[in-house]
Amino acid sequence: MDLAKHWRLRHARYRLEGQRNRLTGEVRFPPAPPRPGEAEDVWEPYVLSGRGRVYSFSVVRQPPEGFEDQPPYLVALVRLDEGPMVTAQLTDCDLEQAAIDMPVEMVTRRLRDLGPTGLIVYGYKFRPIVQSGNH
């Protein structure tokens, strides 16, 4: 069920909240505990813009357990504008449309359903940025 685990990660999963180093300005995602020797409060919460570009992408056709209803689905490494890279699915995107360097933005979607007695896990995915005027 992992209820506490998914609850604990909600800020990062739902709104891409990472951390910024108060001393150096470095932005990181995902958030992590301070390393040995670092001050307890040196990393402060920091919400990333959710915009970035596709570093690489692939299609999952042989899914792991829990994702059997989704294939084929696009997965990607996305280089966020602030620097960090994240792994996520691409959504609202045709298989043929995905491309390296394609601009994308974060949206919150269902990641997986843990079954009748479990959670529906939500989190970030990325979709192609639609040029203004095409809406």
Place this chain on the structure above:
Amino acid sequence: MRHVYIIGTGATAVGEHWDRSAESLAIEALNSALGTIPVSRLGALYVASALSGTLHAQSQIGALIATAAGIPGVEAVTIEAGGASGGVALRQACMAVASGAVDLAAVVGVEKVTDVLDARREAALALATDADWEAIHGVTLTALWALLMRRYMHEYGYTADDFAPFPINAHANAVANPRAMYRFAITADKVRSAPMVSEPLGLLDCSTAADGAAAVIIASEGLARELCANPVRIAGSAVATDTLALHSRSNPLWLTAAAQTTAAALRSAHLTHSDVQVFDVTDPHGIAAALALESSGFAERGTAVALAREGAITPKGRLPLATGGGCKARGDTVGANGVYQIVELVAQLRGQAGAAQVEGARVALAQCMGGIGATVATHILTLD
């Protein structure tokens, strides 16, 4: 530190062993490796298994195998480091024997993956990725390698077809390995026309997870001389780690732990890159072998695929790879792969590798990886 030797090797056939348990596979490999050495002489047992806890809901495989071997009092432990489990277990045995704490140790790699359906196995394999930040998105290990392959193609100007020499070489070599899962040759046309598993990776550039067990017996120099006519020395041994998640690395196409362990293992062996004559690396896909060769310093960045195309990775080339069939054609026994590598490279150094023999091989390098190189174990084997 004392010198450390391999004095026995054994392995089961790799495949779908529906009728066999993990214990039965492990004991077959162990018996074969021991030969005439009494099992009671073992001072320690290191069992490598990546998926036993997850797929069989059984922990303490070390105690399980020790009991099955009839030596339930022995010091035994299970090592889990994903696909690097076998090499990490070997490293533990090396340190135990080198330190003088143990004179004779066995390393047994065992994996039993066919008791469950494909989706469950994919999920278990994906545990070698970062569960919270990779696997939760439905990313598989295969998909992560596919991401790297596409990026590599983008940066260096290759096509997916250019990677075909890796599985073609693996299959060609497996023909000579009686324990390999796929003992038949494949062609570039077949690789090209295979269905996609995770673009740009097609079915014939993807290893098949399979059951199997392999074992090696590790001894101090004194015991090696007493018990074995043709011992092989473990001249270098190193383990290193990298970030669990691929996206946390500054350059995802560079396997830092492969670079570190190769340098460390060569240094302790007092050898250089050009001394290594035969290799086995974690090669479930061509891209994995290519990145291992480049990061380990045996090919310049972006050139390993071109070298493979020129024939460098065949038994007659400069960088012979997968002489026992590799993960692709031997069959991918995950946590046991690192021990299978040693079994096959010892055969190479003893001149017993048949049609896949590398002429005059005296120095071999075995490297196994957990996940996308989050753990890497590298060993250098030599003839004295």
